[in-house]
Amino acid sequence: xxxxxxxxxxxxxxxHVAMMAGAQNDSLAELLLALIVYQSQITIPDFKSQVGSGxxxxxxxxxxxxxxxxxVPLVAVAIWLAYRLQSSPRDWKGLNQEWRTCLCPALMIALxxxxxxxxxxxxxxxxxxxRHDAVVLGQPTPAEWIAKxxxxxxxxxxxVTTFNSFWGSLAGxxxx
Numbered sequence: 001x002x003x004x005x006x007x008x009x010x011x012x013x014x015x016h017v018a019m020m021a022g023a024q025n026d027s028l029a030e031l032l033l034a035l036i037v038y039q040s041q042i043t044i045p046d047f048k049s050q051v052g053s054g055x056x057x058x059x060x061x062x063x064x065x066x067x068x069x070x071x072v073p074l075v076a077v078a079i080w081l082a083y084r085l086q087s088s089p090r091d092w093k094g095l096n097q098e099w100r101t102c103l104c105p106a107l108m109i110a111l112x113x114x115x116x117x118x119x120x121x122x123x124x125x126x127x128x129x130x131r132h133d134a135v136v137l138g139q140p141t142p143a144e145w146i147a148k149x150x151x152x153x154x155x156x157x158x159x160v161t162t163f164n165s166f167w168g169s170l171a172g173x174x175x176x
Contacts, residue, residue, distance in 0.1 A: 029061070033068050059108065061106075063109060079098050114126040
């Protein structure tokens with residue numbers, strides 16, 4: 001019930017619903033991350049029957065959003081735990097096959113995007129994060145806001161922004 005309630009709460013947060021209604025890749029990223037968590041969860045108890053079971057689609061996660069990169073260590077931990085939970089003697093061959101089944105297709109899928117980003121943005125910006133940082137340069141930091149407007153105004157703006165972000169931009173705009 002706790003898991004279902006948590007999922008329902010997140011699914012129906014007004015700003016989340018507004019973002020999911022738009023044309024962007026956040027919903028795909030969430031779906032793919034949920035699938036990787038599910039696949040990792042079913043892998044751990046029964047390693048031998050799960051070798052090559054579909055974690056090879058990790059590459060699709062690597063080309064949706066950088067926030068989904070958490071899937072890579074998640075899969076690595078699931079594979080390692082599944083291997084460690086085997087009874088002795090452990091299957092090294094299956095572990096190596098699992099790593100190859102997961103990593104090789106993921107790299108083959110993500111590598112063209114990373115190469116493209118390096119061509120467009122230069123080395124070593126294969127995630128375009130250096131370019132992103134350059135674009136947001138100059139936006140005020142919390143310390144700068146507090147120094148300029150004071151802690152009270154900073155906290156008020158924080159609460160307004162949080163409220164608007166939760167309820168959605170239009171709801172926040174209508175409440176002003």
